[in-house]
Amino acid sequence: MSANKIRLPTFDTVLNTFAMWFLAFMWALPLLYAIWTAFHPAAYETNFVWNAPLTLDNFKSAWAAAPFARYFFNTVLLVTMILVCQFVLCTLAAFAFARFEFPGRGILFTLVLLQLLVMPDILIVENYKTIRALDLVDTIVAIGLPYIASGFGIFLLRQTFMSVPKELDEAARVEGTSFLGILWKVYIPLAKPTYLAYGLVSVSHHWNNFLWPLIITNSVETRPVTVGLSVFSAIDAGLEWSVINAATLMTSGPLLIAFLLFQRQFVQSFMRAGIR
Amino acid sequence: MMHKREWIYGWLFLSPALVFLFTFTHYPAVTTVISSFFSTPKGRRPAKFIGLENYQALIQDDVFWKVLLNNFWFALGTIPISIGLALLMALWVNSHLKGKTLSRVAFFAPTVLPLIAVANIWLFFYTPGFGLIDQFRSGLFGLPAINLLGNPDTVLAAMIVVAIWKEAGFFMIFYLAALQSVPPVLKEAADVEGASSFYYLRKVLLPLLMPTTLFVSINAVINSFRLVDHIFVMTEGGPDNASSLLLYYIYETAFKYWQSGYAATLTVVLLILLSILAIGQFFLFDRKIHYK
Numbered sequence: 001m002s003a004n005k006i007r008l009p010t011f012d013t014v015l016n017t018f019a020m021w022f023l024a025f026m027w028a029l030p031l032l033y034a035i036w037t038a039f040h041p042a043a044y045e046t047n048f049v050w051n052a053p054l055t056l057d058n059f060k061s062a063w064a065a066a067p068f069a070r071y072f073f074n075t076v077l078l079v080t081m082i083l084v085c086q087f088v089l090c091t092l093a094a095f096a097f098a099r100f101e102f103p104g105r106g107i108l109f110t111l112v113l114l115q116l117l118v119m120p121d122i123l124i125v126e127n128y129k130t131i132r133a134l135d136l137v138d139t140i141v142a143i144g145l146p147y148i149a150s151g152f153g154i155f156l157l158r159q160t161f162m163s164v165p166k167e168l169d170e171a172a173r174v175e176g177t178s179f180l181g182i183l184w185k186v187y188i189p190l191a192k193p194t195y196l197a198y199g200l201v202s203v204s205h206h207w208n209n210f211l212w213p214l215i216i217t218n219s220v221e222t223r224p225v226t227v228g229l230s231v232f233s234a235i236d237a238g239l240e241w242s243v244i245n246a247a248t249l250m251t252s253g254p255l256l257i258a259f260l261l262f263q264r265q266f267v268q269s270f271m272r273a274g275i276r
Numbered sequence: 277m278m279h280k281r282e283w284i285y286g287w288l289f290l291s292p293a294l295v296f297l298f299t300f301t302h303y304p305a306v307t308t309v310i311s312s313f314f315s316t317p318k319g320r321r322p323a324k325f326i327g328l329e330n331y332q333a334l335i336q337d338d339v340f341w342k343v344l345l346n347n348f349w350f351a352l353g354t355i356p357i358s359i360g361l362a363l364l365m366a367l368w369v370n371s372h373l374k375g376k377t378l379s380r381v382a383f384f385a386p387t388v389l390p391l392i393a394v395a396n397i398w399l400f401f402y403t404p405g406f407g408l409i410d411q412f413r414s415g416l417f418g419l420p421a422i423n424l425l426g427n428p429d430t431v432l433a434a435m436i437v438v439a440i441w442k443e444a445g446f447f448m449i450f451y452l453a454a455l456q457s458v459p460p461v462l463k464e465a466a467d468v469e470g471a472s473s474f475y476y477l478r479k480v481l482l483p484l485l486m487p488t489t490l491f492v493s494i495n496a497v498i499n500s501f502r503l504v505d506h507i508f509v510m511t512e513g514g515p516d517n518a519s520s521l522l523l524y525y526i527y528e529t530a531f532k533y534w535q536s537g538y539a540a541t542l543t544v545v546l547l548i549l550l551s552i553l554a555i556g557q558f559f560l561f562d563r564k565i566h567y568k
Contacts, residue, residue: 012473013373016368016371016373017373017374017375019368020368020373020375020376020379021375021379023361023364023365023368023379023383024375024378024379024382024383025382027382027383027385027386027441027444027445028382028385030386030394030397030398030401030441031385031386031389031397033397033400033401033408034397037400088292089292089293089296090293092289092290092292092293093289093290093292093293093294095289096285096286096287096288096289096290097290100282100283100285100286100289101279101282101283101286102282102283102286102287103283105286108290108294111297111302112293112297114301114302115297115301117498117550117551117553118301118305118547118550119301119498119502120300120301120304121502121523122501122502122523122543122546122547122550123300123301123304123305123308123543124526124527124530124531125304125308125311125526125530125536125539125540125543126303126304126305126307126308126311126540126543127300127304128530128531129307129536130299130300130303130304145296145299145300146296146300146301147300148296149292149293149294149295149296149297149300149301151297151301154293179285179289204387204388207390208388208389208390208391208392210390210391210392210505210508211504211505211523211527214508215527215531225390226390226392226393226505229390229392229393229396230392230508230509233396233509234509241400241403244396244400245396245397245400248393248396248397249393251390251393252388252389252390252393255388255389256385256388256389259384259385259388260381263380263381263384266384266388267380267384267449267452270384270387270446270449271449271450271452271453
């Protein structure tokens with residue numbers, strides 16, 4: 001371990017470094033390219049010169065061509081609604097599974113886990129019938145309903161709650177705290193990292209969701225940005241690629257910026273949510 | 277007495293989640309099977325029991341078999357490559373190479389982008405004559421324009437590339453988590469023994485990462501049935517259903533042709549496929565215990 005000796009990088013290291021850079025560049029290319037076209041006039045779509053003039057016109061045209069403001073409002077409302085409901089429902093259910101003995105616990109937990117496999121994404125035909133029977137077609141609530149009881153969320157929170165020391169729980173019970181009080185004062189504060197992790201995963205998942213919102217919405221007032229974007233780019237009105245790419249970046253923008261700012265937290269959250 | 281109280285509270289806390297879970301997961305899963313034995317209700321004519329007619333139609337439906345085969349190739353094309361790349365990415369990002377933080381951002385970024393937006397960007401890449409791929413081909417090699425998305429022979433491969441690009445960074449995360457839990461003592465011991473890094477990878481790391489690989493594979497398989505958003509923007513299943521996948525065909529049948537009875541039959545096939553995978557997962561998890 002001679003720390004003061006100058007260590008030349010080995011051939012192996014150099015090779016690996018370049019291979020990694022190459023792959024990273026390939027992976028970033030589509031995004032970099034979209035950014036390039038979105039910020040330059042259409043004439044520079046495939047003309048890569050360093051002094052190409054920068055412009056925000058593409059974003060202005062995209063913003064003017066479709067009601068994106070409304071789409072954003074819908075998505076933010078949708079994502080918030082889903083997150084709040086998921087937190088409440090999954091917390092209560094996870095608490096029940098983690099700390100109560102009751103008949104049917106095992107089989108019910110299996111039924112919860114079943115949702116990891118049979119996701120509402122796949123049951124579009126029958127869920128559409130249900131939503132129609134409830135007379136909720138073309139509402140923002142309908143987009144969120146199938147997802148608010150998340151098997152994944154219940155599972156994740158149950159695992160966290162099970163790792164809470166029983167002594168803390170018992171101490172609070174001895175003091176006469178109610179079950180909800182124990183949940184609020186002992187379990188939830190200790191599970192904060194799990195909530196952050198699950199929250200990030202949930203928000204990015206539902207911000208990006210497309211198929212179900214496409215089926216269940218049919219008006220500007222309810223469409224989230226993903227569906228709005230597909231409607232926008234499907235109009236065959238000779239839209240410039242630069243405008244479409246500007247719209248594309250716009251719809252993913254908030255998530256992308258949040259990711260770039262907090263990329264460490266994002267990666268760690270996804271890691272935490274993935275570890276069983 | 278105490279126990280009775282626990283029961284009541286357990287059920288009470290559980291019930292709100294269960295109501296929604298049953299309404300939108302278990303109930304529709306059951307009614308899908310029931311609907312598959314009924315005709316599609318039309319106007320004033322309600323659905324009537326037709327036995328196995330939908331299943332007979334299914335067996336004779338060329339498009340169904342084509343879509344199923346497409347899904348098989350799509351899975352086979354995406355899963356091994358994206359898992360291999362994910363492992364490679366994780367090993368790099370977890371090492372001490374220069375620029376690993378930036379690389380991690382690049383690898384992971386596609387995961388946070390909506391697939392529908394990603395499809396727009398790739399659609400432009402693939403545009404014949406004008407897109408980046410053709411610009412590159414004609415600029416460097418003087419090759420003629422190709423229409424990758426318009427040709428039934430290449431369209432599925434073009435879609436597989438998009439899926440790999442989207443997913444590899446996501447799977448990288450699971451490997452990264454697993455790698456960080458490998459005790460550094462193992463690497464030190466291997467170094468002391470003079471083992472090459474390739475030997476260490478093959479004989480030490482890969483066996484240790486096996487449970488992660490199994491977990492990621494199951495996720496990848498489920499995703500290969502679930503991810504269809506890009507089809508809407510890039511090809512709409514065409515040309516001649518060459519890029520259509522099972523879930524996309526279910527969507528078309530139910531919401532374009534309004535054949536909800538037949539769409540339910542197709543969904544049953546998808547559910548059966550996923551159940552077979554679930555049983556597979558169960559056995560794989562059984563094996564996982566031996567590693568620990």
